[in-house]
Every structure is written in C-alpha cells, then in structure tokens.
Amino acid sequence: MESKSIHNSEFAHKRLKKRYGKERRFRMWGVAAICFALASLGWLLFSLVGTGFTAFQQNFMSIEVTLEQSIIDPQNTNDRETLRGANYRRIIQNTMYNQFPDVTERKAKQELFALVSASGATNQIRQMVYNDPSLIGKTIRVTVPTSDQVDQLLKGYIKRDVPESRRKISDQQIAWIDDLKSRKIIKKKFNTILFTNPDSRDPELAGIASAVIGSVMIVLIAFLLALPIGVGSALYLDEFAPKNKFTDLIEININNLAAVPSIVFGLLGLAVFINFIGFQRSIPLVGGMVLALRAFPTIVIATRASLRSVSPAMVDGALSLGASHTQAVFHQKLPLAGPGILTGSIIAMAQVLGETAPLLMIGMVAFVTEIPNSISDPATALPVQIFLWSDSAERAWSERTAAAIIILLVILVMMNGVAIWLRNRLEKRR
Amino acid sequence: MNQNLLYILAFMAILVAAGYVYNRKSVLAQARSGAVQNGRGSMAHWHSQANYHGYFTAWITGLVTFAIFIGGVFIGGSGLPFLLAWLGVIILSGLATILIVNRKITPQFRARNYVERFIKLSLILLSVIAVLTTFGIIMSLLFESLRFFDKVPVLDFLFGLQWSPQTALRADQAGQSGAFGAVPIFAGTFLIMLVAMVIAGPIGLMIAIYLSEYASKSVRKIVKPLIEILAGIPTVVYGFFALLTVGPTIRNFAEGFGFSVPTQSALAAGVVMGVMIIPLISSLSDDVINAVPQTIRDGSYALGATKSETMKQVVFAGALPGIIGAFLLAISRAIGETMIVVMAAGRAANLTGNPFEAVTTVTVQIVALLTGDQEFDSPKTLAAFALGLVLFVITLILNVIALTVVRKYRERYD
Structure with a gap:
C-alpha cells in the first residue's frame, strides 16, 4: 500500500493544478500587455x-488660358503695378466658362468657377505674367490645382450617393467634373504643393515648406547651443569637478x-527671452534657445554614459606617457566617447x-504664409503646423x-537610423 | 545694426585666429634657432608646446577684444564714425595684445597650465547654465505668479471652484470679473492622469515582467525596441491620433450602448496618454527588476515556487521601491503632458469625476491663456504663470522623490 503524503494527496494535485494555472x-x-x-x-x-x-496626390486641372491684353493691361502701359494688380480672376473665369460654352446662368457660372482653386490659379498666372510680360496676348497651357472639394470628390471622400443637399458639390458640378476628367483635363498628380508651399487658408494650396525650414533652423540652433553646454557640463562633472x-x-x-x-x-522662454530680454515673438532663434535648454540635459546624460564606457587603460596610457x-x-x-555623444545628441535633436x-x-x-529667410523672421515649426492644421475638421485638412x-515620422526614423548607423560604424573602427 | 555687429565679430574671430597662428609660428622659430645654438632637440627645453602658446595668445586676444566689444555695445552709439572707431579700437588693441604676448614668450613660460586653467573655467561656466536654467524657471514663474496673486488671492486661486478666465477680456474688467478658482482644473488633470495610469501602470509593469522573466533573448531583442518606438513618437502625433481616431471610436462605441459621449473626453485623452507612458514605465521597471539579484530568485525556486509566485512575492517586493519611483516619474510625465490634452481633452473647466465628459487640465489652460493676442499684464495671462508654478512644484516634488527612491534602491543592491 503506498502511503499518501501531503504532496501526493488529491488536494495537493488540485492545488498544484491551480498554481500552474x-x-x-x-x-x-504579460503576452496580452505586449500585444x-x-x-x-x-x-x-x-x-x-x-x-x-492620399494627400501625397492631388487633382490638377490643365487648362488653356488666354492672357487677354484688354483685361490685364488695356492701356498697354507695361507698368509693374498694373501687371500685379490686374484682374486675373477674370481670365480664369473666362477660361472655365470656355470649357462649357452652353452655361449662361449666373449661378451655374459661379459653380463652374468654383471647380478650380481660385487663388491658386490667379496667383500662378499673375506670377507668370509678372515675370514675363511678353506673354500678354498669348494663349498658354497651365496646370493649376482643382478646388479642395473637387479633389475630395475624386478621391472618394465626398460620397456621390448622398442627397445633393447634404454635400457641398452639386449634381451639376459632378457632371462637369466627370466630363473634365474624361477629357483628361483633370488629372491626378504627385502633390508637390505640399512640399514647396508655405501655409495657406486653402487646403489645396497649403504646404509644409515654411514649417520645415523653421524646424531646420530651430534644430540647428538648438544643436549648436546644446552640444557645447551638454558636453562641457558632462566633462566638468565627470572629469574635473571636486x-x-x-x-x-x-x-x-x-x-x-x-x-x-x-x-x-516655454514659460521660461516667454518670461526671460521675450519679456525680459526683448526678443521678438515667434522667431526660430528664441525657439532654438528654449529647446536647447530643454535638450542639453539629455546630452549631458548621454555624454556621461559614454565617457564612463571608455576604457581607463586609454587614459592611463596617455598619463603614463606624460x-x-x-x-x-x-x-x-573625448574622441573615444565621440560616437556615443553623437548618437545621444542626434536622439536629443529628434526630441527637439x-x-x-x-x-x-x-x-x-x-x-x-512666407518662407522664413533668417533666424529672426517669424516662422513656425513642423509639429506646430500639424497642431494648427489639426484644428480644422474638414477632410481635406x-x-x-x-x-x-x-x-515628420519619416524624418524622425531617419534621424534615429543615422544615429544607430553612425554608432555601429564608428565603433567598428576602434 | 545687427549686420554690423556680425562684421565686428568676424573681425574679432580673424584677430583671434591670427594671434594663434602668429605666436605659434614665433615659438617654433625661436625654438629652431635655439636648437641650432645649443644643438639639442628643438622643443626639448620648452615648458609648453608651441600650440599652447598659440592657444594662450588666442584666448587673451579674444578676452581683450570681447571686453571692448561689450563696452561698445553698452555705449551704444550709431552711425558710421562710431562703428569705424569701435572697429579700429578693437583691431588695434587686438594686434597690441598679440605683440605684447609675443614679447612674453620664453621657454620657461607655462602656457599650457594657463590654457588648461582656462579650459576648466569655461567648463565650469557651461555647467553653471544648468543651475541658471532652474533658477530662471523658478524666478520667472515666481515673479509673474506674485503679480497674479496681487490681483487674485492665493486661496481663491487654489481652492476656488469657478474657473472662467475668458470673461476678463476687456481691460476695464481686469481683476473684478473672471473667476480664477483652479480646483476644476486640478480635478481634470488628476482625472486624466488617473485614466492614463490605469492603462499604463499594469500594462507597462506586465511588459517589464514578461520581458525580464519570461521572454527569450530573441523575443526581447525585437519587442523592446518596438515598444520604445512609442516613446519616440512626438506628442502632437498622439494628440492627433486621439482626436482623429480614438475619440470618435469611443463615441461610436458608447453610442452603440445608448450613451452620448463627446469626441473630446477625459477617457480618449487619458487612454492615448497611457499608451504614450507605457514605454516609460516598462523600461524603468525592467531595469529595476533586472537589478534584483538572481540569487534571490534562485532561493525562491529552490523552495518550489513557480515563476509567477517568485515574481509576485519575492522579486516584486525587492523591486517595489524602484517600481514606485517609475510610477511617480510616469505620473509627473502625465501631469506635465501638454499636446495630447490640448488636442483631445477640451477647454471648458468642468468639475467632474466622470471620464466620459470633457475636462480641462493645467497645461491646456496654460496654452489657452497664452496663445492669442493679449496684453501681458492682465490677470488672464499672469494666471498661466501661476498654473505653471503649481505644475512645476508638483512635478519637482514627484521627480525628486522618484529620483531619491530609485537611487536609494540602486545602492541597496550595488
């Protein structure tokens, strides 16, 4: 007869099962948390x-525009101011009406004109004429963005099957759009506007160029200030400080x-840099200085870590040689800690x-609405641009x-990738 | 004027560089002629290398010209004659400095010692910037807050139940209307922090436990960086995610049950903030769990405990101070987080404990009060600094406690 110990009893088995469960x-x-x-x-x-x-592509309209002398410069003065102030809107309107000559009613004409990005098209033509007045009187082919409503319709975000009263585009306009599309006048192309334009009130003309330039300035200023402060503090604390x-x-x-x-x-920057010292608001210089203060502790911590990882033998060798x-x-x-410092700084700049x-x-x-030329021009930054745009609920925005x-995320991934690549590459050299 | 200053600075840089080059060359020339006379190695009886004499000259030149530069800025004249005189004095004194230092160059001159002392001094100055930054933060917050408390009593601010600063828009209304009772804001901040910690606390901790105790090396190597990506995403992106996706999802979900929940709710902001904080808790907890010595685990296994029992009853107890430190840092992060709540939590003060309602937080109000155009003296803008002071003090206390706890804990096992 086998004796039932307390580890072998029915109860013990149950308990064990429970514990394993x-x-x-x-x-x-744990797995669920990770998932x-x-x-x-x-x-x-x-x-x-x-x-x-979908924002990386946009619908453009390729139209033939007749730059009529009688509208732009009736007196033939060729004066710069006249060329700048001329009624280019009229020209675009005429061009649009010419697409569908049978439209005569006033309201329908307005709807027809609404298909094109009004300020985008007029600005483009104004710029062309201003740069080259000899174009006046000629007919040229230009590619201008469609209005954001047309773009959203063709991308399928404005549904065609909802009742006409509940969408911003009328049935008549949809018919025109489809016709223009079939005539290959409206075409979808890569959206260069997004990369080359500054901010705008019209979504079809808004771009991130000024924000990107502003961000580059801010990051460079922050880097130039934070790197010496960070590395200097770390060197002092680790090597020289009593x-x-x-x-x-x-x-x-x-x-x-x-x-x-x-x-x-930010509050520090507002109180000290702007109100006390008297810098202008919204300039990259102040942004860079504030974010340098934000970033340098990160660089200190990274620098100290990499200074400590340098083998003491290297220093002892130098000391023993006098x-x-x-x-x-x-x-x-410092040179041996360099890769670590560089990696830490790039990661700090990604945060900035x-x-x-x-x-x-x-x-x-x-x-x-202008691309900043210097670090003391009003500018915005890419994340701030994102914040500003996120305020508008429309699909186009x-x-x-x-x-x-x-x-932004692609740039951040690239910065981190460069940091990792540099570290691996420089560490191999040793 | 700015442009002219840049030109002057450029001339100063040229002078500094010239000082370095000229005196370094002069040392080398002297050494060579000395070597010919006494037939020994050229620099052998020099105390300092030629470089150091050059650096010494450059440093002194820089110092002298910079002093004159600052002097000119203080005199602050304008016009071409002043600028030319200013530049002339700078150039002449720079050249004079270079030549005077040049006269002093001897083999016995301890240029290196001076240069090293300069280096140390500048490193000290750089590290003092950290102290100055903290000092600047405290002074600017305190100074502006005191001006605010002149107009609004401290107790009304800290314990008042009404927050409606927007009514004090006109100058003649300042001080007399507009309620600055911050309790609804503190409550909203606390509510969102609580939601975030309910998400991030258990999940971050479980991730840390799984990665340190259960996961194989290869799983750890893949999962840990993936989770840390969450920490690298800018908060404005989380804010947009909350606004675009999470808020509407919660609203639709609640509508399915017959509730009506606004798109901007404490829940949406809190959940997204929780996701953002997960990597902070998981990586800090991971560190402290790993720091618990293996022998303690082995002792527990030897007594027949399962891994989870060891974790819950032995390792966890040992790691508890560190984990508390991690949680405190996470709470401080959640309280100070701005963009997620600005975009996804709402702006109207609302004293409620219901996470399905829109609430506002300290950081949201700071942004709301300071963006837009208003004069700097109104209690409305000053209130932002008072809120900033509260925010700074609370996060400072949390950080100091957390850092001390973690450091004490580290010393225990070191």
Missing part, C-alpha cells in the same frame, strides 16, 4: 497612413531638468524636432495633417 494566466497577461502596446502602435500608424497617404555641495547641486539640477515638463521651458590630465581627457577620452508645447508659448503659432505627420 495561475502561472499560465500570469504569463498570458496591447504593439496593437496600439500598429493602430496609430495604420490610422495615420490610412488618412494621410566632490562638493556645489557639484551635487549641478548634478541634481541636470537630472531634474530632464524631467521638467516641456511647457515650463600627458597632463586635461590632455588625456581631450585627446584620448517633435517638441510642440514650448513653441506654442513663445508665439510660434502665428499663421505664416485632416488628410494633410496626417501627411505632415507621416513626413
């Missing part, structure tokens, strides 16, 4: 790409600054590029917002 469930929770996080990431990317990818209350204070400060909410840096402490640090340790809230505080939310986000 718990173990399995615990493990499953949730990855699913969120996937959902985010999927919804952004799904919304934004251990005392003052260096403790610096160290606590840097660790804490890395965790201060970014909007607080180098001074400073020489050993600057000639041996995505930072929005501090820029809102220093007034970089202005509606900027959310499409462009998502497209701008895709561009």
